[in-house]
Amino acid sequence: MTLDFWGLGLQAANVLILIWLLSRVFWRPVAAAIVARQAASDAMLDKAKAAQTAADAEMAKATAAHDGFAAERAALLDTARAEAEAATKTALASAASRAEDMQIAAKATIEHVRAEAAKADAAQSVKLSLQIAAKLLARLNGPIVQAAFLDLLVQAIADLPPAERAALAANAEGIEVVMASADSTDPKAVKAAIHKALGAKPELRFVTDPALLAGIELRTAHFTLRNSWRADLTQIEKAVHNAA
Amino acid sequence: MNSPLNSVVYFQIGPVPITQAILTTWGIMLVLVGAALVLTWRLTLRPGKRQAAIELIVDMLDTQIRETTGAEPAPYRAFIGSLFLFILTANWASLLPGIEPPTAKLETDAALALIVFASVIWFGIRGAGVRGYLRSFAAPNILMIPLNILESVTRVFSMFVRLFGNVMSGVFVIGIVASLAGLLVPIPLMALDLLTGLVQAYIFAVLALVFIAATVEDGQPDAEIPLKKKET
Known part of the structure; x- marks a missing residue:
């Protein structure tokens, strides 16, 4: 068994050349491919992270806007x-x-x-x-009442102003003597009392009006001397009405 | 049957005898480089099955280097990986009829051992400097310098002898059995020889890596601090 040093050196050179060649055509390209993929994946991850950060920011903005909308709505x-x-x-x-x-x-x-x-x-x-x-x-329309009303009539004529009493006496158309009834009063007595009160003798026409209730009134075309229960009641009614 | 210890010289190039082992080595070089060229043709970011397979091989080698040395695998990847591929291919070359593995010859294994010896020096000086490399012989103390120098030679010599002995013995046994028992009987032994070839290639590459890592580690200024970097 001998050791061929030429062969040893040649084999060493062969192995070194093989190492160098494989380093160039195999190990470096494959390692570079792995590194490139890692770099690409890192870049993608960074990009995805940046996208996620941007999405988070947009989400925060949207959330803030939503909160703003809610606050505005409130x-x-x-x-x-x-x-x-x-x-x-x-x-x-x-x-x-x-x-x-x-x-x-x-x-x-x-x-x-x-x-x-x-x-x-x-x-x-x-x-x-x-x-x-x-x-x-x-x-109460009896002779006594009528006599009282006759007295009151005479008194009223006497109370008239002289000019009115003279105008009443000088009325050419005569004077209507209105009584409630002709039974309870003597027209002659009435006539005499009126003539006496007027101081003249105008024509007197006796008229019966039951509405007087009792009393004797004088009426002409332009003058009325009231002297009856009806006149009194009417006056009372007016007074009461005016008082209300 | 020729003795496996003898080399058959086919022709001479000047003073250099071209043996079968050298021719086989050239063939292996062509196959490996050709295969590498084919496998690394048009590598892309989206790997196919072919690219995924070779990347898996590279990644496994990187993991092995990283776990063994604790350092980045790039400086050692091409040397250790190529060494492993060559030895493995050379060991398995015995499967081809009429081909004798180059690693079954003294010259090839001695060349590999010599390369490992030189690589230990090279990587030691590159990793720790000349003084650091020389300091590595004084680890753990100065008294160990003669023993470390002796060890640096003997451990490489043991690699050489181990690889040669295993491969050569396999070829020898298969040759004897084949000459005695025909074609089918050596098949189990050939399968065993495949396993042996794989294991020997792995052992040789890992031991080379361990020797290099130990030298670089011992050459650091503070040798007590491990060279291994923490994985990040």
Whole structure:
């Protein structure tokens, strides 16, 4: 067994050349490919990370915008609620005021109606009283009452101003003497008393009017001297009516 | 049957005898370089099955180097990987009829051992400087210098003898059995020889890596600090 040093050296050279060749055509290209893929994947990861960061930022923006929208919506709702409450308060106040006005108007109307009703009742009462009085006084149409009314007539003629009394006496058409009935009074006595009171003797025409109830009145075309229960009752009614 | 220890010289180039081992080595070189060229043709970012397979091989080698030395695999990748591929291919060349593995010859294994010996010096000086490399002989203390010098030679010599002995014995046994028992009987032994060839290639490459790593580590200024970098 011998060692061939030429062969040893040649084999060493062969192996070294093989190492160099494989380094050039195999190990470096494959390692470079691995490194390139790692670099590419790192770049993709970085890009994806950047995209994710951008997406997160956009998400944060969207979330902030959403929160802003929610806050704006809440603010709008609060404003609308406040406006609605104010409008409600205004409407309630207006309605209350209107109701109060209506209540006042209704009270006034009620008072007015009540007053009118009271006035009507009073008028009705007065009317009824006067009717009662008229019926009662109609039963007092006797000679005594007529004599009293004749005295009152004479007194009224005497109380007339002289010019009116003279105009009454000088009436060419004559004077109507109105009595409630012709039974309870003597026309001659009446006639004499009137002529005496006038101081003249105008023409007298006796007229019966039951509406007088009792009494004696003088009437011309332009003058009436009232002296009867009816005249008194009418005057009372006017007075009561004016008093109401 | 020729003795496996004898080399058959086919022709001479000047004073250099061209033996079968040298021719086989050239053939292996052609095959490996050709295969490398074919396999690395048009590497892309999206690997196919071919590219994924060779990247897997490179990644496994890088992982092995990183776990063994703790350093980045780039400086050692081409040397250790090529050494492993050559030895493996050379060992398995015995499967071809009429081909004798170059690693079954003294010259080839001695050349490999010599290259490992030189690479230890080269990587030691490159990693730790000349002083660092020389300091590596004084680890763990100065008294160990003669023994370390002796070890640096003997460990490489042991690699040489181990590889030669295993491969040559396999070829020898298969040759004897084939000459005695015909064609089919040596098949199990050939399968065993395949396994042996793989294991020997792995052992040779890993031992070369360990020797280089130990030299670089011992050559560091503070030798007590491990060379191995923490994985990140």
